[in-house]
Amino acid sequence: TDQTIHSAFFPGDDQLAPVLMLHGTGGDESDLLPIATFLFPQHPKLGIRGRIRENGANRYFIRHDHGDFDLANLSQETDWLLGAIESESQRLHLDAKRMIVLGFSNGANVAAYAxxxxxxxxxxxxxxxxxxxxxxxxxxxxxxxQAFASFGDVDPLITERNFNQLTQQFTIAGANLTSFKNHQSHRPSQAELAAARNWVQHLT
Ligand code: MLT
Structure with missing residues (x-):
């Protein structure tokens, strides 16, 4: 596997928590920048690209043709990503403990699993x-x-049952999780991003 870390760093006010951008399938280290900028205009932003390729699309872990996942690979690639976060944080003098993860789809999945x-x-x-x-x-x-998680009721990829299992696991583990369910599909919507921004403004 490729050991190179493909990352992009967008400086900001270094008193503010750094934002870690984790893309969806087919994205890259900078494609969440518009959403990150909407939510966190002044914060420094770091994107790290997943090193798995699925028909040319970047991902954080292997998904097989029939749609199921390689859990051993998920564990291994999550370890790789956590190592990449640590080394990029050191290189850029970022406090990884203060990081705010912004993950979409495949990137949200690897963050939740971590x-x-x-x-x-x-x-x-x-x-x-x-x-x-x-x-x-x-x-x-x-x-x-503290986490915000969104769900679309006409998302062809994610069942409500699966999303509820995820949020239950977070809650059982003690997390303060806000879920936002909306009548929409998989792509981020304005209503969802407005709700996320409202959540950000109330962060403690
Ligand atoms: C995944 O592979 O993580 C999910 O199917 C979502 C996605 O397509 O990225």
Missing amino acids: WLHKRPPFRTGILLHPMLIDPASTTANLDDV
Whole structure:
């Protein structure tokens, strides 16, 4: 596998928490910049590209043709991503513990998995259209985690049952999770981003 870290850094007010952008399938390290800028205009922003390719599309872990996931690869690639976050944070002098994750779809899924099954440094995040990939129950303690998660009721990829399982796992682990369910599909909507921005403005 490619060991190179493809990242993009967009400086901002370095007193503010850095934003970590994790893209959806087919995205890259900078394609969430418009949404990140809408939500966090002055914050420094870092994007890291997933190193899996699916027919040329960037991803954070392997998805097989029939649509199911490679859980061993998910674990391995999450470890790789957490290592990349650590080394990029050191290189750019960012405090990874203060990072606010902004993940969409595949990027939200890897962030959610990291919280439930690994020990990521970040404690705050916006998960746009996440799903639970690994059904194993969590033993994580997320008492200090604040997250916003969105769901579209006509999203062809994610069932409401799956989304509810994800939010339940977060809540059981102690996270303070706000879910936003809306009549929409998988792509971010204005209503959803307005709700996320309102949530950001009330962060403690
Ligand atoms: C995934 O592969 O993580 C989900 O199917 C969402 C996506 O298409 O990125």
